[in-house]
Amino acid sequence: MTPEPAGRPGRRRTRGLAFVVQKHRASHLHYDLRLExxxxxxxxxxxxxxxxDPATKRLAMMTEPxxxxxxxxxxxxxxxxxxxxxxxxWARGTWEPEASDVGAALARGELKFRLHGRKLNGSWVLVRTxxxxxxxxxxxxxxxxxxxxxxTRPLSVVSRRTMAGIARAAGATxxxxxxxxxxxxxxxxxxx
Numbered sequence: 001m002t003p004e005p006a007g008r009p010g011r012r013r014t015r016g017l018a019f020v021v022q023k024h025r026a027s028h029l030h031y032d033l034r035l036e037x038x039x040x041x042x043x044x045x046x047x048x049x050x051x052x053d054p055a056t057k058r059l060a061m062m063t064e065p066x067x068x069x070x071x072x073x074x075x076x077x078x079x080x081x082x083x084x085x086x087x088x089x090w091a092r093g094t095w096e097p098e099a100s101d102v103g104a105a106l107a108r109g110e111l112k113f114r115l116h117g118r119k120l121n122g123s124w125v126l127v128r129t130x131x132x133x134x135x136x137x138x139x140x141x142x143x144x145x146x147x148x149x150x151x152t153r154p155l156s157v158v159s160r161r162t163m164a165g166i167a168r169a170a171g172a173t174x175x176x177x178x179x180x181x182x183x184x185x186x187x188x189x190x191x192x
Contacts, residue, residue: 019115020071021050021091025163025176025183026083031150033060033136035095035113037102040065046136049150050091050120054140062132074158076170076180086167086180089158093117109134118157119149151185 017036024032024045031049034041044060051058074089098112099105105112109128115121122143127135138144155162161169167180 016094017096018068018071019091019093019095019117019120020089021046021120022070022073023049023088023090023163023183024083024085025087025179026077026085029183031090032063034066034071036068037065037106039068041068041070042106044126044134044136050136050138052120052138052143052145052147052149054138054144057135057137060126060134060136062128062134074156074166076167076172076176079173079176085176086163086170086172086183088156088161088163088166090156091117091119092157093120098123112139119153154185 018034018041019036020032020034020041022032022034024030028047031046033044033046033050036042043063043066045063046058046060048058071092072089074087076086077084079085094116096114096116097105098114102111111126112123113125114123122141123139125137125139127137129135156166159166159169162181163183164177164181167177172180
């Protein structure tokens, strides 16, 4: 199994804010979208993963902020622990808010931002619909597409492994390995 990061506060930055999307097969498959803000990673669980199609609105459940150390975590969280299962660094890069005050935009329930990374780029918005429920929507720009990037680009941007490959390398249990393999698209290509 891969030890999870201990979690310590990160440093505040105003340029080159980090984003990461971790594909996570815990009790259910989902993608964790994390945006750096005030030394932590603001986080949303996106069950179906990001969509490049502006007509597709994806449910994004806001979760607790995570320490910056989680940005580099890829491996297997042991069964019985919170979030137990395989974690892949599916996409990452930097982000920039399109609002001058991110805290106010989050409180208002509408955060517009730009991503600059591997797999995900361009303008996006998170819109709160109620409580912790948000929608993740891709804006129409040159990066918009009908491509299902969760299927066409299934590999880790760090290890270039599939979910099953990550689980095998981390010494996952047979059950975790089976769940990880089921989270890979059929015939996962070697494209990241």
